[in-house]
Amino acid sequence: MYDDRIRCAALREKITSAEEAARLVNDGMRVGASGFTRAGDAKAVPIALAKRAREANEPLRITLMTGASLGHDVDRVLTEAGVLARRLPFQVDATLRQAINRGEVMFIDQHLSETVEMLRANQLGKLDLAIIEAAAITETGGIVPTTSVGNSASFAILAERVIVEINLAQPLALEGLHDIWIPGHRPHRDPLPIVRPQDRVGQTAIEIPPSKIAAIVLTNTPDSSSTVLPADEETAQIAGHLIEFLQHEVARGRMPAALPPLQAGIGTIANAVLSGFVSSPFEALTIYSEVLQDSTFDLLDEGKVTFASGASITLSAARQKQVFGELERYRDRLVLRPQEVSNHPEVIRRLGLIALNTALECDIYGNVNSTHVGGTHMMNGIGGSGDFARNASCAIFATKSVAKGGRISSIVPMVPHCDHNEHDVDIIVTEQGLADLRGLAPRERAQLIIRNCAHPLYRDLLLDYYREALRGGGQTPHQLNQAFAWHLRLAGSGSMLPDGFGAVPAAEARRA
């Protein structure tokens, strides 16, 4: 049975139940699980582990590392069962988020390219166990990943033992899509040989000694579908500003006509903006990104994108059915890589990517907060945005200029948490407009960001802050006693607007 899925016959005797496999997990273990942006996550063993923990009389708490976020409420279920002592490097689950913000789960928010680099250097301790979803196991015991590679390859290589979840709901046709290349140990390491998004430099399966595979669990559940919202008026405006900017860049000879390869972060705004390229004049685009969302396939279908490289494929339910139902249509235009390759500074700098990521808020000098609501409470994590922004040839951060019907301005005097600083942010874009910060001093950036990107409701308030700050002088003028007044007002009154401005209905805020 399952000859096509487990081609190494000797391994078929490792087939067991999720419950049995979950017994391989002990209290205090470090466990690496597959899964990147809800794609290719281990679906059965973590849930069985949570069940075991709930029923156990002994503590069962682990360090869980993944590629990025998981689907199927796995993080919620594990959190509720009290299994998570530590979690890295990214998450998007509401229940886990609350536990993190209560200080119950220690969350290590990392650049996504760095987790396995640190593991390999023995900086995060020994990895006891890997739980990897696979489409198949090859004749030689190689693990064929499914819809994400993420950190799976290095987890499997570095872990003492490996549990494989063969997911029958994932098409066998996924085999061949992956390009598994693993860097050597430092300081003796060769260059990463990728010079174009379409370069294949590794293997199509994760090669490990078959003896490390301690259990195989069969599952039959599709990935959770993506949660991104469709484009709206503001995201269309953001896309419009960006496309106009990029056309100018080409006209000025700063970028080739087909643009440098594109990266776009996870989420609604980046997805919607990328979709905006469908109706742009650009042709022969390439994508070198981490997550490939619906927008990538819109662009492939329209012939706008000739090749897309990523670490995962995360799609809406409808797109999932279509894309995985006709993978042959896309096969020669797609590759999935380990996230340390998709997000590698070496490749990002070499290719000179255009990196598009989302800001929670940014300040008048171009510093970006991607992670911390109110400067204190974790939203999701920095993800790959730092890997890309630091090394891209053009680092763009997009956000709507206001949130909560105008009660929150995304442009603030000072960010209370800084994930991307002024040295790394080239472009800020909102539905209001775009600020090109390259080669500008902070005082110049402030005026540009306020004028071009801030919502009219907040423009004068920001100018007031900036003008008063100027009286104190400096390269980066600030009023330290007022820098967070807006955030404190929001916490107190529910709005960043001062008394008298009143609440602003969403529609009105949008029209203003």
Added chain:
Amino acid sequence: MYDDRIRCAALREKITSAEEAARLVNDGMRVGASGFTRAGDAKAVPIALAKRAREANEPLRITLMTGASLGHDVDRVLTEAGVLARRLPFQVDATLRQAINRGEVMFIDQHLSETVEMLRANQLGKLDLAIIEAAAITETGGIVPTTSVGNSASFAILAERVIVEINLAQPLALEGLHDIWIPGHRPHRDPLPIVRPQDRVGQTAIEIPPSKIAAIVLTNTPDSSSTVLPADEETAQIAGHLIEFLQHEVARGRMPAALPPLQAGIGTIANAVLSGFVSSPFEALTIYSEVLQDSTFDLLDEGKVTFASGASITLSAARQKQVFGELERYRDRLVLRPQEVSNHPEVIRRLGLIALNTALECDIYGNVNSTHVGGTHMMNGIGGSGDFARNASCAIFATKSVAKGGRISSIVPMVPHCDHNEHDVDIIVTEQGLADLRGLAPRERAQLIIRNCAHPLYRDLLLDYYREALRGGGQTPHQLNQAFAWHLRLAGSGSMLPDGFGAVPAAEARRA
């Protein structure tokens, strides 16, 4: 005349005075000048330009780009003459600093690896003129740099015209020391082939069409000597903590016995700490850094370091005389590279450097301010610290725990300017001790930094802040209304200590 210094005979007719050469500069030009950490700077033409500007009736203001800081008060003289409209990417001059902080000079504080990358991509406008100090011009018109490469090679390649300052005070023996490798245009670029600090991959001179050399000026002035202070009790303690930490890393199998290649930033603390390795048990060390200071030559002399790669050599007066007087002793153990190669993310990540840089202050969560006094006033600039910290295998930031006799704590509740955020900082070390932040959540980091790194005078005050912040919860607890209370107190009363703690004499603070 000067047959050995200008070996391309046709170019000898380009010899002219600094005053004549300075006439090639017009108002509004973008000028790239050699010079990195006071080494190999253009010494005559900028001064002649300042003289011309002072005497002119017309405006003469330029954008000046360099490698990093200049010697010989060039930035002061240019500032006083009103020549500097824009300045990038780094400076250390007191007069220029004041003009920057008054908003009179637009200062663009950049990662040192990025300036010529942006120039090459036409993101900073066209470079009109390069002024490059050279030891010689070869038979084919190649420019042999002196004590720094910095951005000189790309400036000469990208500028429309080039002025060469042949400095007779720089030994001809410098020829052969340099390794000029320039990346291609993106997105079609090959890997940077350096896999060991000692790899030579380029040319020993900057090859440009000789017809671009518009003038040659002869000078005879040594580099300004370095301004670093000798090691003291605290820097020796910092070095001690670091060496102990690194020994543990080797013992735990996290680092090879000879350690990964070392980088150390400019300045007294990094230099003193590096000197501390002379009496360490480490052998066969290598250096892959930007500036090579006295400490590098101490380590070469002691046989502790087998090879050192940098972008410049900046020495004390005595060391200058000795090293440049007997260059043959060091020749096969040294290389000078363009700063985009010495600081390249690709090489830094590949070699897995240990990066040691200085913090102005850091906060309880490990965010580092390297540049802005009080969050507003520019000190020097970020320099290469971001290039190194982001991509190193171990990013260390060192600072004394207090300044100004204890009136300033270098560990603060929140940094009012963030150059290196929590995602990039692995180790904080002060004379009090060392905090290893790798794999820790913010709440864990806070306790470690306060306990290990803060001065006893401030430890309880930091704990008070942290405990009160915990009441609000979050991944990174803060009291936004108190986050900058210490900086405001310092601005008001001259001390971060609350009333009643009084001023603390330096000697007492040190003993405490």
